[in-house]
Amino acid sequence: MIILAATPIGNLGDASRRLVELLEQAPVVAAEDTRTTQRLLAGLGIANRPRLIALHDHNERQKAAELVELARDEDLVVLTDAGMPTVSDPGYGLVQTAAAAGVDVTVVPGPSAVLAALAVSGLPTDRFTFEGFPARKPGDRRRALAALAAEPRTMVFFEAPTRVAQTLADMAAAFGGDRRAVVARELTKLHEEVARGTLDELVGWAEAGVRGELAIVVAGSERRETPLEDAVAQVLALVADGGRLKEAAAEVAAATGRSSRELYQAALAAR
Numbered sequence: 001m002i003i004l005a006a007t008p009i010g011n012l013g014d015a016s017r018r019l020v021e022l023l024e025q026a027p028v029v030a031a032e033d034t035r036t037t038q039r040l041l042a043g044l045g046i047a048n049r050p051r052l053i054a055l056h057d058h059n060e061r062q063k064a065a066e067l068v069e070l071a072r073d074e075d076l077v078v079l080t081d082a083g084m085p086t087v088s089d090p091g092y093g094l095v096q097t098a099a100a101a102g103v104d105v106t107v108v109p110g111p112s113a114v115l116a117a118l119a120v121s122g123l124p125t126d127r128f129t130f131e132g133f134p135a136r137k138p139g140d141r142r143r144a145l146a147a148l149a150a151e152p153r154t155m156v157f158f159e160a161p162t163r164v165a166q167t168l169a170d171m172a173a174a175f176g177g178d179r180r181a182v183v184a185r186e187l188t189k190l191h192e193e194v195a196r197g198t199l200d201e202l203v204g205w206a207e208a209g210v211r212g213e214l215a216i217v218v219a220g221s222e223r224r225e226t227p228l229e230d231a232v233a234q235v236l237a238l239v240a241d242g243g244r245l246k247e248a249a250a251e252v253a254a255a256t257g258r259s260s261r262e263l264y265q266a267a268l269a270a271r
Contacts, residue, residue: 002071002098004091006084006110009213010188012043014111022077022108024048030055030067032080032090040079050077060090064097071103082213083113088132088158114156117184117215120194121154124220128154134167141167145174150221150257157216164214165206171218172199180219186212226256228266235267 005022008014023029023046031037034052041048055063055078070076078085078094084107085091098105114130131148134157135141148155159167164183171181177200185193191212195205199218226234231252238248245267253260 001104004085005108009082009111026050026077029077036081060093064094121182121217152220155218161210168203182217184215231256232266
């Protein structure tokens with residue numbers, strides 16, 4: 001079978017007993033970075049020397065079928081550099097291929113930067129969404145954030161230290177500078193830091209320079225969705241004042257949290 005195993009996100013003391021026992025017996029390990037895995041084995045005092053196969057974003061599509069066939073005959077442990085495989089890390093394509101081929105997949109759970117950041121944030125945890133790394137291109141990033149402006153759930157993002165100040169500024173523009181947020185830096189490590197404030201405040205904090213692994217947690221929108229009939233009435237009022245229907249629907253959608261397509265079609269039917 002294929003065994004997805006979570007590894008520490010910083011502190012080696014977070015390695016579970018199951019992980020240690022698994023690595024002491026594993027015949028084959030598919031690793032995001034074999035050098036990182038070798039350091040992990042040494043750090044955990046594991047004498048076993050499994051066969052290491054590189055499995056990363058650039059070769060997963062080509063390697064998946066081969067590894068699935070290998071897992072028919074012997075256990076294949078899958079590790080990423082930190083945290084749970086498949087979560088903003090390699091492994092999804094492999095699991096998808098294994099499921100289609102009827103090969104069993106199981107999991108050894110453990111540390112997760114997503115859940116750790118959410119837990120320490122002090123923001124609502126009952127409902128949340130993980131958005132991964134925002135797009136690198138400024139235009140793509142701003143459009144993606146604008147689409148999340150009305151998201152009511154707490155949002156968790158990853159970001160690189162070199163881009164975090166600009167991303168926070170883009171979030172402030174999309175969500176409003178007074179939206180509550182948290183940046184969790186170097187979780188479980190020596191220089192762990194949790195910075196809390198509004199997005200505007202965190203932009204100023206990040207502009208001084210930030211290092212290390214980062215997770216950004218942003219409060220969901222507290223704006224309640226406007227009833228459809230009221231939103232359609234707003235669209236029709238804009239059109240009556242000379243506006244074009246498509247632009248009116250988009251404007252009201254941005255203000256109410258409703259879908260612009262839904263408003264467009266409903267306004268068409270009401271005319």
